[in-house]
Amino acid sequence: EEYDFLKLSYSQSLQQVGRHLDKAIKDFLDPKKKNEFPVPKEKKFRNDSFTVPKKFRINKKYVFIPKVGEVKWVKHQPIKGKVKHITIKQDGEQWYCSVNVEIKAKKTPKQPDISTFIGNDVGIKTHSTLSDGTFIENPRILKKYEKRLARCQRKLSRRVKGGKNREKQKIKVQNLHRKIRNVRKDFQHQTTHRMITKY
DSSP: OTTGGGGGSOHHHHHHHHHHHHHHHHHHHOTTTOOOOOOOOOTTOSOOEEEEOSSOEEOSSEEEETTTEEEEOOOOSOOOSEEEEEEEEEETTEEEEEEEEEOOOOOOOOOOOGGGOOOEEEOSSEEEEETTSOEEEOOOHHHHHHHHHHHHHHHHHHSOTTOHHHHHHHHHHHHHHHHHHHHHHHHHHHHHHHHHHHO
16 A cells, blocks of 8 residues: 555566565675665656566567557567567666567587687777777767756756756756767777677
8 A cells, every 4th residue: 555556567577576676685695796785766767677577469560568558669670589578678768678588599609710819908098909009099979968968967957856847857868868878889889890890
């Protein structure tokens, strides 16, 4: 009765949270892992996630989530293997569905030619220094968006707590943080892809 909002969630998803909490506490008590005690999440944050281990359905155009219903989605790649569970993640106003699958492991590939190997030292001034003398410059992505981010955060600090305008501004700040994160990810993926194809 105290936490009646939990009835809105699917029972299996709540049980999964219990399993995650159990593992987190065990990791905290394990002296080898040196993990911190798990911090409780608050409902108001827009970056939550939940796992659905059963009763879900996946279609080309939609994914069925218990207690939610059919939700339209954009499937980015074909699903191969046996589907084990799905995880729904919120990132501000955007939602993502990760599908966990089980596939048979392939045979161990042949060892590549050792002459094509290369060492990579990740730095601060330069993004990477390769053992063949190549430098990859650091794009300083945050610096490009620094003024815009500071302006958005100043506006947020002026808004009244609990007001609708504060919520709207908070979404704008989250969207800008996601933009910076995605630009950084894109640069990292492109850099690593070039290295993998060349070496």
